[in-house]
Amino acid sequence: MTARELRERFDDVHTHGRTGPRLLTSVEPREARDGEAGQAWYSVGIHPWSTAAHIPDxxxxxxxxxxxxxxxxxxxxxxxxxxxxxxxEYQEAVFRRHVELSERAGLPLIVHCVRRYGRIMELRRELKPLQPWIIHGFRGKPELARQLLAAGFDISLGHDAPPALEAIIPAGRLFRESDCS
Structure with a gap:
């Protein structure tokens, strides 16, 4: 699925615990196995918070x-x-596995980033992905948004995002979401 298809299909590209025809619900692999997404569209991944413990194979x-x-x-x-x-180091190793899967499956990558924007931009330059990387829940400064856009990222904004951010993100690179974490 391309970024354009994702934007056209979903009003909300990142939510938790809710399902609906225009929502993209984020689940962990075990939740996907257990059917927690129901009949809805979903994204699947291992959240960086889950890396506090070893992730089983x-x-x-x-x-x-x-x-x-x-x-x-x-x-x-x-x-x-x-x-x-x-x-x-462990978070990055887990992230790299997601990037490989995104590329192999031809699916966009929903990226959680907290105080590691420099490194995430370095990884994008190093790995040269063909699939879109979407920074979710961005609330940073406009200058950082410009840097991310220049580095090839798309950006997803929540309902509480400052209007100044929306003004600088081109419509073709902007996503909406309801996740507030």
Whole structure:
């Protein structure tokens, strides 16, 4: 699914615990296996907060199996978080696995990033992905948004995003979401 298809299909590209025809619900691999997304479209990924403990190989297997479900429209929420989760090295290793899966499956990547924007931009330059990377829940300064856009990221804004951010993000690179975390 392309970024354009994602934008056209969903009014909300990142939510938790809600389903609906124009919502993209984010679930972890075990939730996907257990059917917690119901009949809805969903994205699947291992949140960086989950890296505080070792992630079982079974979770990665479930993640890879989930992409065969035609309701999976994106990979993630995954990423880097300097405030929560495991070590920076472990978070990055888990994130790289998501990037590989995103590329292999041809699906956009929903990226969680807290105080690691420099590194996430370095990874994008290094890995040269073909699939879109969408920074979810962006609330940073306009200058950082410009840097992310220049680095090739798309940006998703929640309802509480400052109007100045919306004004600088081109419509073709802007997503909406209801996640507030």
């Amino acid at each position: 079974d979770d990665f297997r479930l993640l890879e199996e989930a992409v065969d479900d035609p309701r999976v429209a994106a990979i993630g929420e995954c990423g880097l978080d300097a405030l929560c989760g495991g070590s920076a």
